[in-house]
Amino acid sequence: MKRRSVLKGLGAAAACGVVPFASARAANWPTRPITMICPWSAGGGTDLLLRKLAASLSKVTKQTVTVVNTTGGGGAIGHAAIMRAPADGTTIGMITFELNSLPPQGLIPFTWKDFDPIMRVNVDAPALTVNAKSPLNSLKDFADYAKAHPGEATIGNSGPGSVWHIAAAMMAEELGVTAKYVPFDGAAPAVTALVGGHLTAVSVSVAEVRSQVAAGNLKMLGVMGEARSDLFPDVPTFAEQGVKATFGTWRGIALPKGVKPEIRADIAKALKAAYDDPEFQEFAKSAALNLAYQDDKAFAGFLDKNASDVLRVMRSLGLAKV
Amino acid sequence: MNRANFVSGAIGVAVGGGALAGASEFPPDVVMNVGPAFFPSMLAGMLVLASAILMVGAALEPAAAAEARAPLRWSFADGRVRAAVTVAAVAGFTLVLGPLGFIPTSVLFLAGMMAMLGMRRPLPLLAVSVGVTAAIWLIFEKLLVLSLPAGILDSLLY
Amino acid sequence: MDLLLHSFGNVFHPSVMLVIAMGVAVGITIGALPGLTATMGVALLVPLTFGRPPLESLAMLLGLYCGAMYGGSIAAILVRTPGTPAAAATVLEGYPMAQRGEAGRALAMALFASFTGGLTGALIMTFLSPMISHVALEFSTVEYFALAVFGLSVIVSISGKSIVKGLMTGIFGLLISTIGADPISGYPRFIFGQMDLFEGPPFIPTLIGLFAVSEVIANVQVTQSLQRVRAVVDRYFPSWADIKASLVPIGRGSVLGALIGAIPGAGGDIAAFVSYGETKRTSKHPEKFGTGQVEGLAASECANNACSGGAMIPLLSLGVPGDAVTAVLLGAFVIQGLQPGPLLYKDHIDIVYNVFASMIVANFALLAIGLVGIRLFAKVILVRRAILMPSILVLSVVGAYAMRRDVFDVYFMLGCGVVGYFMQKHEFPLSPILLALILGPMAEANLRRSLVVSGGDFGIILTRPIAVALLVLAVASLAASFYNHRKIARRLAEQAARGEPPPG
Numbered sequence: 001m002k003r004r005s006v007l008k009g010l011g012a013a014a015a016c017g018v019v020p021f022a023s024a025r026a027a028n029w030p031t032r033p034i035t036m037i038c039p040w041s042a043g044g045g046t047d048l049l050l051r052k053l054a055a056s057l058s059k060v061t062k063q064t065v066t067v068v069n070t071t072g073g074g075g076a077i078g079h080a081a082i083m084r085a086p087a088d089g090t091t092i093g094m095i096t097f098e099l100n101s102l103p104p105q106g107l108i109p110f111t112w113k114d115f116d117p118i119m120r121v122n123v124d125a126p127a128l129t130v131n132a133k134s135p136l137n138s139l140k141d142f143a144d145y146a147k148a149h150p151g152e153a154t155i156g157n158s159g160p161g162s163v164w165h166i167a168a169a170m171m172a173e174e175l176g177v178t179a180k181y182v183p184f185d186g187a188a189p190a191v192t193a194l195v196g197g198h199l200t201a202v203s204v205s206v207a208e209v210r211s212q213v214a215a216g217n218l219k220m221l222g223v224m225g226e227a228r229s230d231l232f233p234d235v236p237t238f239a240e241q242g243v244k245a246t247f248g249t250w251r252g253i254a255l256p257k258g259v260k261p262e263i264r265a266d267i268a269k270a271l272k273a274a275y276d277d278p279e280f281q282e283f284a285k286s287a288a289l290n291l292a293y294q295d296d297k298a299f300a301g302f303l304d305k306n307a308s309d310v311l312r313v314m315r316s317l318g319l320a321k322v
Numbered sequence: 323m324n325r326a327n328f329v330s331g332a333i334g335v336a337v338g339g340g341a342l343a344g345a346s347e348f349p350p351d352v353v354m355n356v357g358p359a360f361f362p363s364m365l366a367g368m369l370v371l372a373s374a375i376l377m378v379g380a381a382l383e384p385a386a387a388a389e390a391r392a393p394l395r396w397s398f399a400d401g402r403v404r405a406a407v408t409v410a411a412v413a414g415f416t417l418v419l420g421p422l423g424f425i426p427t428s429v430l431f432l433a434g435m436m437a438m439l440g441m442r443r444p445l446p447l448l449a450v451s452v453g454v455t456a457a458i459w460l461i462f463e464k465l466l467v468l469s470l471p472a473g474i475l476d477s478l479l480y
Numbered sequence: 481m482d483l484l485l486h487s488f489g490n491v492f493h494p495s496v497m498l499v500i501a502m503g504v505a506v507g508i509t510i511g512a513l514p515g516l517t518a519t520m521g522v523a524l525l526v527p528l529t530f531g532r533p534p535l536e537s538l539a540m541l542l543g544l545y546c547g548a549m550y551g552g553s554i555a556a557i558l559v560r561t562p563g564t565p566a567a568a569a570t571v572l573e574g575y576p577m578a579q580r581g582e583a584g585r586a587l588a589m590a591l592f593a594s595f596t597g598g599l600t601g602a603l604i605m606t607f608l609s610p611m612i613s614h615v616a617l618e619f620s621t622v623e624y625f626a627l628a629v630f631g632l633s634v635i636v637s638i639s640g641k642s643i644v645k646g647l648m649t650g651i652f653g654l655l656i657s658t659i660g661a662d663p664i665s666g667y668p669r670f671i672f673g674q675m676d677l678f679e680g681p682p683f684i685p686t687l688i689g690l691f692a693v694s695e696v697i698a699n700v701q702v703t704q705s706l707q708r709v710r711a712v713v714d715r716y717f718p719s720w721a722d723i724k725a726s727l728v729p730i731g732r733g734s735v736l737g738a739l740i741g742a743i744p745g746a747g748g749d750i751a752a753f754v755s756y757g758e759t760k761r762t763s764k765h766p767e768k769f770g771t772g773q774v775e776g777l778a779a780s781e782c783a784n785n786a787c788s789g790g791a792m793i794p795l796l797s798l799g800v801p802g803d804a805v806t807a808v809l810l811g812a813f814v815i816q817g818l819q820p821g822p823l824l825y826k827d828h829i830d831i832v833y834n835v836f837a838s839m840i841v842a843n844f845a846l847l848a849i850g851l852v853g854i855r856l857f858a859k860v861i862l863v864r865r866a867i868l869m870p871s872i873l874v875l876s877v878v879g880a881y882a883m884r885r886d887v888f889d890v891y892f893m894l895g896c897g898v899v900g901y902f903m904q905k906h907e908f909p910l911s912p913i914l915l916a917l918i919l920g921p922m923a924e925a926n927l928r929r930s931l932v933v934s935g936g937d938f939g940i941i942l943t944r945p946i947a948v949a950l951l952v953l954a955v956a957s958l959a960a961s962f963y964n965h966r967k968i969a970r971r972l973a974e975q976a977a978r979g980e981p982p983p984g
Contacts, residue, residue, distance in 0.1 A: 358667045362669060401700070408697055412877065432871065439866035439870070441867065
């Protein structure tokens with residue numbers, strides 16, 4: 001019993017050593033409790049991720065960190081709230097993929113450029129997944145099938161204009177086929193319909209089909225990420241099958257524009273420390289969230305490319321108004 | 323004629339008509355023929371139809387029967403005022419919730435409403451207002467970790 | 481069987497029993513608070529289970545799930561506000577009973593029905609999971625559309641005195657349900673530039689506004705002299721006569737609830753309405769429904785609790801959540817490093833049986849805690865109106881606000897309250913709006929999805945036998961309800977002619 005508490009103390013000391021920020025706390029920030037805005041509702045994937053990151057940030061900064069869910073409008077309301085939050089470092093927001101898919105639809109009058117991106121936290125790549133009983137075994141099989149049976153291939157996704165709808169259109173575009181996109185209310189019902197054999201494929205994330213693939217009900221034909229998934233190292237990427245495109249949904253941290261550079265630097269440092277917290281890393285692993293850190297500059301470059309990709313595909317889908 | 327039903331029917335026709343007009347501007351779906359406007363237009367049409375039936379029935383109903391079945395007339399002059407004040411108070415509550423914060427707003431609202439409904443002794447009035455507010459605040463903030471606006475008490479609570 | 485008994489051994493461990501009891505108690509509280517649903521309760525507590533042993537975490541969440549399903553009925557009976565959407569049908573009979581001074585009787589019956597329904601659901605889950613889960617997978621978009629239409633056929637049963645008014649409110653509800661982004665094209669419909677409406681009319685604020693706020697608006701008008709009338713809390717146990725009268729509805733409702741729960745995407749709200757509608761339709765005296773019939777209350781309450789067990793079936797055996805709560809529970813399993821689905825049965829059969837056992841034990845905990853609690857809950861009705869009404873309003877505001885932290889939702893709730901007040905004043909029933917809001921999007925989205933698959937050909941509906949059967953059932957149920965409604969009108973007229981007071 002005693003030994004355990006000693007060990008605990010050592011652990012805490014070690015943690016302080018790893019996180020120099022906590023011990024040598026700069027006077028700039030944080031002087032007040034921190035609020036983190038989540039543009040999605042409590043209990044969802046984004047919320048869970050942010051709450052864990054917030055817990056680690058609280059540990060690092062020794063300040064209260066409150067997560068508020070400002071939701072609605074398919075993410076529009078929450079992103080607007082982050083943009084309009086006071087630029088004094090007390091409010092930090094989690095921005096998500098929808099920040100790039102809402103503007104082309106004319107649903108929000110601002111873009112990622114109206115934010116100050118701090119770091120990318122995670123990227124989840126989609127996979128083209130079919131029923132395990134399907135005779136299709138590769139992207140080429142799928143393309144051949146879709147060409148031989150025009151108007152029969154159906155790809156389920158998580159909603160009109162959603163990230164996986166765009167992913168499906170990108171896949172079809174790259175494979176040179178036409179398919180029918182069936183939007184569902186979230187990824188889960190689309191996956192269920194595929195398990196029941198009511199669709200040809202789905203284009204949702206690896207994490208969302210993971211359990212059914214592991215159970216042998218579904219099989220993935222290819223992952224659209226930059227590298228193979230850690231969960232399924234046997235499934236080849238699109239690139240390995242000769243299809244160059246990569247795509248994925250992402251989550252990151254951003255500030256409203258106008259935060260003072262010295263405060264901004266402290267925030268970035270603290271967030272990186274929170275990201276590196278073993279507890280956060282452990283959580284992300286158990287929840288099958290693919291962590292993909294990028295610093296502010298790399299993240300901004302990533303956002304720029306992602307925004308133009310999304311705009312192009314949405315135009316081809318007829319979903320874009322601009 | 324049953325006036326209440328006639329007016330209700332007229333409102334239904336107006337809502338349905340408005341929805342029909344609105345839906346006519348939705349973009350068509352050339353492939354499926356069933357686009358965003360299909361369901362709303364169909365429902366709006368049905369609403370107009372049902373409302374029209376109610377209006378006709380109301381117009382044909384003999385005046386005496388309508389009188390007998392008519393719902394309670396406004397009989398409490400002050401009751402009507404109290405209802406209006408209640409609605410206004412909730413709107414006011416919502417308006418100042420952000421800037422003032424949940425705790426002060428709720429205490430003020432509760433005290434005001436209770437006084438209007440006949441609780442006049444100041445001590446119990448205050449105690450109950452504070453108690454109910456505290457209970458709600460504790461359940462939401464502490465048990466469920468759902469933050470309510472702190473408002474002017476911001477620096478005190480954290 | 482041995483495994484099940486062994487699992488009971490695990491669950492009877494004091495620490496597990498304690499977390500189940502805690503889960504149930506918190507669940508009842510969350511369920512009873514308008515605006516806080518079972519889904520939200522589970523979602524909010526999932527992060528707390530991170531790093532705890534799987535059995536304890538899951539047992540607590542399951543207890544919370546069962547507790548919240550019952551808790552919803554408390555607010556429905558006492559203050560006419562369904563604490564959770566699943567308790568919307570409970571208002572129909574529960575509130576009139578409380579008005580009559582039978583709050584205790586109503587609460588006791590709701591508890592008994594919840595317990596029986598929950599236990600039946602848990603038992604069906606334990607013994608029939610593999611069979612039922614295969615049927616659930618047969619449901620394609622076409623079947624979901626047909627199921628929604630079948631659910632909508634209940635509208636006539638909950639229409640009250642005038643079918644025209646019932647249909648009008650039902651259609652009006654369906655029309656409002658089309659507000660927001662179109663489910664297929666994403667085109668924003670009827671949002672009038674309000675991004676807050678993009679995801680459709682906010683459901684919980686609508687629910688609170690229509691029922692709770694409208695009732696408070698009506699209540700504050702009553703003069704103070706009437707305020708001293710005190711209801712008597714009559715009893716804390718259901719009487720033998722009540723139980724006997726409710727046995728058949730409870731049996732039917734429990735099975736219906738478990739089956740509807742097992743269909744992914746259909747939850748306790750639909751189950752409760754369907755069970756209520758069926759009970760009214762087959763009753764010998766349907767004219768008394770809506771005035772505080774104990775078997776109507778029992779029918780809706782057992783169905784929504786049986787739904788919990790049913791919804792766990794596809795979650796455990798297929799890894800597909802059966803309703804919104806189990807979708808969140810799926811996350812809780814994943815955090816524990818467990819993947820529900822066929823693999824769970826293969827690799828962690830002990831966990832599966834522990835879940836079965838926890839669910840069964842949670843229902844007994846619900847019964848025990850409920851019996852103690854009723855004495856406390858029922859006292860709410862004794863609270864002075866001057867205190868109760870403003871408190872309900874504060875809870876309503878907070879409940880509407882908490883979900884999205886959006887004051888728009890609170891104003892929307894207030895608007896619904898005013899509309900609901902006038903509707904009620906002019907004898908328009910409110911429940912059809914709720915049913916329409918739940919089922920409208922389900923019907924439209926799934927029909928349109930089917931048409932995407934078929935390329936716009938409506939004939940796809942006729943190719944699916946289950947869908948055709950459901951649609952035929954819907955028409956039959958509708959016809960029977962119409963016939964029933966005429967019978968009710970005739971009986972009421974006869975009673976009036978004989979000079980008897982109308983029931984209620």
